[in-house]
Each structure stands twice: as structure tokens, then as C-alpha cells.
Amino acid sequence: MGATKTDHFTANQNELAVLAKALGHPARIAIMEYLLKVDACICGDIVNELPLSQPTVSQHLKELKNAGLIKGSIEGNSICYCINEPGLEKIKGFFEHITVHLEKKRNECC
Amino acid sequence: MGATKTDHFTANQNELAVLAKALGHPARIAIMEYLLKVDACICGDIVNELPLSQPTVSQHLKELKNAGLIKGSIEGNSICYCINEPGLEKIKGFFEHITVHLEKKRNECC
DNA sequence: TAATTATATTGCAATATTACGATATTGTTT
């Protein structure tokens, strides 16, 4: 054992988990915040913004990209990363869904 | 190496990462969805809803509780779990923050 | 084309997560 039993859950549950997991590291939260702070998408200098080595940052970027939270396009010598909205919408929808349900049920509970 | 370098990030970034990480497993997404689906908070039977053993479910519940996403109160023989709104608000706020920023910048980017 | 710059990949050690059987704990019933 040790591996997540993804085949026992729905595709939607697995998708949401992948998105949430990708954000489950402070460096990756920091990357998202940085991409948001600078004007539009930015090429390079993410490494300089983080207290981690270049290979480590590259790995975190790859994970965010695999999860569908950012996208990167080659821009000459460097790569232009920016937030990928569809991925973001998906996970945002989950929280909105929860909030709507909770509002309906307010005060029925502990 | 191998441990996350939490001390190099802000408290806010670490908090958000902890919340997201807690949701980064399909079983824990399923637990949240189940708590939402049933009327208010429910005692017991979460184990029967999931394709995992009782100790494993108990462990996932503990992680959600530690992250502040659910709370549990002893209700006689069993335990009554329900969603903890403050934890949820925190992470929901992060996505709203991102969305607002993105709307301002629409079309400036790739 | 050689040096430079930007980013990715490989390989590996340290640590964390996932899952569950066995067992403990705690409240309830008989």
C-alpha cells in the first residue's frame, strides 16, 4: 500500500484532488500569487522570487502545469508562464458549490 | 532534504497550502462532499460511504480536522462531524482574490 | 561558432503520505 486508490473515486473527485494537491505547497501558492501580482504573465525571474533552487522551482512549475493551473509558452530564450483560467474555474466552482449548500443549511447543525 | 521549507514562506502562504493539501486527496474531497450532501452534520457512517478501511478513513478525517476544514464533536457513542466554515472561508477567499485580479487583467496576456 | 542565458531533466537522499491489520479507547447496552 501507500499509493492513493484513485480508481475508487469519481473522475470529478480525482480532478479536484489533483488541483488542490497542486496548491498544497507554499512554494506553489507563492508562484500563483506572484503570477497574479506582476502584470499579466511573466517570463523568467520566478526563480529569483523564491527561496528555492532553480531545479526545485522548475519542478514546482511543472506540477502546477500538469494540474492545469498554469500554462507556459516559449518566448524566445525564456518561457512565459501565466495562470490557466479553466483549471482555476474548476476548483473555484467546488468552493462556490460548498458555500451555496452551507448557506441553505445554516443553523441546522453543531 | 525532503521536508517542505515552510519557514521560508509567509504564514498566509503556509496556511493556504495546508488547507489545499488537506483537500489534495480524493477521499477527503469525497468526505467534504458527503458532509455537504447529508443534512447538516452526521454521526458515523462516513466509513460506509468510502471504499477505504475504518482506520484509513479515521486518518483522513483527522487530517481534515487538523487543517481546520471540518470539526467533530462527541455525540454519545459516536462522533458528529461537520464542515468548519472559517477554514473554508479562508481558502475560498484565496480563489476569489485570484478571480478578481484576473478579471482586471483580462486580455493583457497569452 | 563559442560563450552566455534560461529552463528542464536526471539521480539521489531525506522525509512525508497512504493504507491497513491489530489493538486500544470510550460510551452504550444488556
Added chain:
DNA sequence: AAACAATATCGTAATATTGCAATATAATTA
């Protein structure tokens, strides 16, 4: 009190993640 029910904890094996030095790749400039 003994048996039962619900949940938690312990111990441990399998697997995944984190981080970085070293190295590779690819575009740019001198």
C-alpha cells in the same frame, strides 16, 4: 460487569514528495 458499538492509535510496508547538485537542452548573443 460483560458484551457491543464506534472511533482512534500504533506499527509498518509501499509509495510519493521535496530539494538540490550535476548535467542536459535550447535559444541568444558576441
